[in-house]
Amino acid sequence: MSRFGDQAVGYDKTTSMFSPDGRIIQLEYARVAMRRGLLTIAIVTKEAVILGGLIPLSKLLLPAEKIYQIDDHIAAAYAGYTADGRVLINKARDIAYQNRLIFGEEIDVYTLAEELSDYMQQYTQYGGVRPFGVGIFIGGYDIYGPRAVFVDPGGTIFGIRAYCVGRDDEKVIKLLKERYDPEISYDDALKLAVEGLVLAMKEEDKRKEKKKTEYESGVSHERVLIVRIDKEGVKRIPEDDIKKIIESLGGDSE
């Protein structure tokens, strides 16, 4: 027991100090912030990367952006604190354009992730700043084919096959573990992604916590945003297709 009484008090005031058991507690809080965000999911198949997420929907506000195009061949999505996320998105774009300017070619997914994670890591080692409260997925089609990575608030890079982060992610990860297979076809992967997102919406509905806010709850294809990143570039999956998949799953899409 530290002299602060509670171990968490004191060591969680800054990221520039480890706790006696070797953790950076602020960073763990940042991960909590990340997982409070709406679910974001990425699946890599042989022909394309699927990047999807849930968006908040309200009568009073315009639909938010969830997935951002970084360059012709790369898109990114984040879960967590939106204001932090968009700073990272714009940083990622700057990195991609700088690569174009200097080397005259498109950046590859891992180079972008490396550069971005360098930037994020800085916010876990210096005083006076807090880490980013987001985890960011970067999906792209580069010279090595379709690839996706996940960068967590501490700046750790995870190369991914299928992964998700956000509210109710444990349940969706369980689903992905059961159903993902490296040989998965694109259509099956798309179905899996939609199924994961629908699962998250249902879980959220169970808790009914959303009812208190201006945001709408319940399973709806309007809350699902998915893009496909392949050789041709980044393309949004039409709402109707998502609606059809949700209907085929037996969910009630409005």
Place this chain on the structure above:
Amino acid sequence: MTYGGTIAAIAGKDFVLVGVTHGAALGRSFMISRRGAKRMFKLYDRILVAYTGLYGGFQHVNSMLETYLKADYYKYKIVPTVKRVSSTLSAILYSDRFKFPNPIEAIVAGFNPDRSGPELYVVGSLGELIPEKYAATGDGFEIALAVLESQYKEDLSLEEAKKILYSALKTAAARVMTNDPYLEPEVDYVKRPRDNFTFSEAFSFRLLVL
């Protein structure tokens, strides 16, 4: 250092026509050292940008321009007008005003996303930005401009304009040593787009379409 090339352009009623002569010479020498030098670029199928002067200069400036435009496009959802492209180019060139200015000149011509235009701007090496109806710049500009000046009139058809521009460039290439007289001038044009640019088609996965 490779220099050279004459560029000329005519803005018609529903088209803009931009032409360049080929070749890049080593310094201001008698020798055409590079025949494959590309000096005209098309943006969004509605804007043409042509450069003349120091080859390394405009190659870099053009890649900067393209990068800036791409950043505008993805970051701020801006689809540029002809004025915006030429102003960006002008700002890039002016930023080197007190260092070592890029010895290049450019012509930017084309149509706007809302189909208005044509607009034609000449951008100078220190960032000057001048709207014109027709223009020529580069090593042989005196000769090319003389031909354009004497033959240009309002309401030229595309075919007539092509002929005039071609002869202007051909004449310049015949007499000015940094132009390649053995390669035909390259002439390209863009016509007024048929449809207005709509945001939904460009940002197919952006939901925020107003």
